[in-house]
Amino acid sequence: MTKFKYYFILIITTFSLFSCSKNDSTEVEPIRDFSVQYATDITDIEEYLKTYTIRVVDHPGFTDDQDVTYTKITDAASQPSIWSYLNNTTFPKLLSRDVLLYDITYKVYYLVLREGVGASPCNVDGVLASYKGDYLEQTIASEVTTLTATTFEESKYPQQMLSLYSTIKGWSEIFPKFKTGSYSTNNDGTVSYNNFGAGIMFIPSGLGYYSSGSGSIPAYAPLVFSFKLYEIQRLDQDGDGVPSYLEDVDGDGYMNVFETGVLNPDDTDGDGIPNFVDVDDDADGYSTKSEINNPATGLSYPFADIPSCSGNTTDSARLKKHLDKSCH
Ligand SMILES: [Ca+2]
Ligand SMILES: [Ca+2]
Ligand SMILES: [Ca+2]
Ligand SMILES: [Ca+2]
Incomplete structure (x- = not known):
């Protein structure tokens, strides 16, 4: 009898759980598998690269210089695809960078329209940049699937530095490949930028907004950003007096952040x-x-002058004392 009672309760419970989920009208889609989504994204991105052509404004000193418009190719003979610039020896030049994140190696294509002539940001610096962002999606009309690109944001006149430490991952991976230009202040106080780095990056959703989307950007949308790099701001994330780009031990322009247990070239201890x-x-x-405080002045040594444990300040290959555990 007791046994029966137990089964009865179990059946009721099971049933009520089942009917509860059945009536649940706001079903949440589980987050998609990153590797599966990446395969879809890279297919869409490569289709875009092969089926679209660009037009670039050449207007030195004016705000529309290096503006880009994208057009779907209708005449292959007169409209070179973006893909046709792959590994080009002159500009535009389509290149790619492999980005490892959570065991997935993402290929990020970027088109260099112009490299720039100034300094490159590291991946945690601030950038003053203008940009135009498009998202890609496959839309179905009359049973025909078409890859479409929709512009979601355009920032022509940048007002503030954006920290690459807090932007989407795709930005922090590609901006270090470009340089700033030169600028001059006009009589009316406005600034003209010349010879700045300009390009386009093609970002899989896993290095963008992924499942959350953002504003009008749908979830899982690959992103296309054309951009111009005007200025950079050296940031010091840990406030130790050494700007972050000078804490890049292997000098590759990227402050690597890996899980514990993985050898990180940018982690001295x-x-x-x-x-x-x-x-x-x-x-x-x-x-x-x-450790980098100069007792004679009470200020931090300029980075280039930080002594070694033995007091050497001239050997460029010396180990500076703040990276040498044997002294302080
Ligand atoms: Ca620092
Ligand atoms: Ca590094
Ligand atoms: Ca450390
Ligand atoms: Ca120390």
Whole structure:
């Protein structure tokens, strides 16, 4: 009898759970598998590269210089595809960068219209940039699927620096491949930019907004950004007095952030916290800020003048004391 009672309760419970989920009208789609979505995205991006052509404004000194318009190819003979610039020896030049994130290697294509002549940001610096963003999606009309690109944002006159540390991953991976230009102040106080880096990046959704989308950008949409890099701002994320780009130990322009246990070339003491966000880079118990302080002036040494443990300040290959655990 007790046994029967137990089964009865179990059946009721099971049924009520089942009917509950059945009546649930707001079903949430589980987040898609990243590798499956990436395969879809890269197919769409490559289709876009092969079926669209660009027109670039050449108007030095004016705000529309290097503006880009995209057009779907209707005449292959007169309209070169973006793909036709792949590994070109002159500009425009279509290149790609492999980005490893959560065990997936994303290929990010970027078109270099112009490299620029100034300095490159590292991947955690601030950038003053104008940009136009499009998202890609497959739309179905009359049972025909078509890849479409929709512009969601255009920022022609940048007012503020954007930190690559907090933008989408795609931006922080591609901006370091470009340089700023030169600028001059006009009589009316406005600034003219010349010879700045300009390009287009093609970002899989896993390095963009992925399942969340953003504003009018749908979930899982690959993004196409044309951009111009006007100025950079060197940031110091850990506030130790050494700008982050000078905490890039292997000098590749990227502050790597890896999971603990993975050898990170930008993490001197190997504690899993890369130097640019580690206040004690060599784990000697003394903060970097205190180690690079010049007792004669009470100020931080300029980076190039930070001495080694033995006091050497001229050997360019010396290990600076804030990275040497044997002194402080
Ligand atoms: Ca720093
Ligand atoms: Ca690095
Ligand atoms: Ca560290
Ligand atoms: Ca230290």
